[in-house]
Structure formats: C-alpha cells, structure tokens
Amino acid sequence: SQQGEEDPQALSIQEGENATMNCSYKTSINNLQWYRQNSGRGLVHLILIRSNEREKHSGRLRVTLDTSKKSSSLLITASRAADTASYFCATEVSSNTGKLIFGQGTTLQVKP
C-alpha cells in the first residue's frame, strides 16, 4: 500500500510564481525526502528533513514537516521553466532497512 499521498496531482503556474506541493503519510517516519524527476530521467534528491525537524531550506526550496498531522509541504519560490518536472515525496520508516516509500508524485508545469 502507498504510504504517501501527494496533492495536487498536477500543478501549472507561470514563471516567477511560487509552487506548493503537499505530501501526507500514514505511519511514523525517520525522515521524509523530496525528489525531482524530469521526463524520462532518473530521480534527483532535493532535500531531506528528519522527523525531529520542522523546517528546512535549500536555495529556492523550503520544506516543512508536521509529524502530528503526518504531512509535509515543498515550496519552490520564484519558479523557473527549468523547474518543470514531477516531484515525489518519500518516507523512510525504518532505520534497519533503509526502505523508502514513495508517493504518487505531483507534476509541475512552469510556463515561461
């Protein structure tokens, strides 16, 4: 069964606007990670937030984590056409196995 549910499934914005994607999960986690996938390519790791962290920044990316609500959000500020991709959240639920459980992804289109 899928751990993560992402919302929205698809998002279309203009260049310069902010994009927000949400991820909800079901069980307790060690950490939550966000990945980007360009069409037909592999996944690229964007940012990892640990279960004891609430917010993390990396460049134009801001991730929040609310463990009480079992949810996370990814904010991309001042979006660019090059940000067009699919974005996935993944949760690591066990430190013994390293397994990642992925959500279904949000497809982001940034129009120039």
Place this chain on the structure above:
Amino acid sequence: NAGVTQTPKFQVLKTGQSMTLQCAQDMNHEYMSWYRQDPGMGLRLIHYSVGAGITDQGEVPNGYNVSRSTTEDFPLRLLSAAPSQTSVYFCASRPGLGIGETQYFGPGTRLLVL
C-alpha cells in the same frame, strides 16, 4: 565518478523470457536497491541489499531475483517475464543505513514485455 549506472536503457521481451538488468555504482556504497515505477503508482521497492552477500525483499519481490556478490554490482533478474512487469526500473544506492543519507538513483531501464 559515474555514480549509479544501469544497462540496458530499453529492452523488449516476450512473455516467458528471462533477462538481467544491470546496476553498478562506483561510490563504494554499501546499500543498494531496486524500484519499479508504474504510471500513477509512484516507485515501489522490489529488493534491497545492505552489503555484499546480503539481500532482502521489498514491497513487490515476486518474479524477481537479486544477488550481491560485490559492493559495486546489484543485478536484477527477471525469471520468466510477464506483461505485468512492463515498467521502468530504477536502481539506487546510498552509503549505508545511517539516518539522513541521500539516495542516488540511476537513469532507469524501460522494460516492455509483450
């Protein structure tokens, strides 16, 4: 470093055929894994390995075998291909099981089973 490499990039099989998807990494990572990506399903873990000689099952292991004879290589074998195994397969590696370690993905193998 080449990172994580996968071969082939694309493969067409007939039902019942067998094949091996290759995965190699040159980062001396202990942990390697295989995922499959289907439309609308996200990525699902097939098998993983925490080190040479050690493998274990993920969410969807049926129909697949793995072995880990070296740290660098983690091949995925399809024993008797079925149309339901049509998917994109990704191999990934990470240094180990430490919390907070980044996972590195290969470019993927697109498999079509007719």
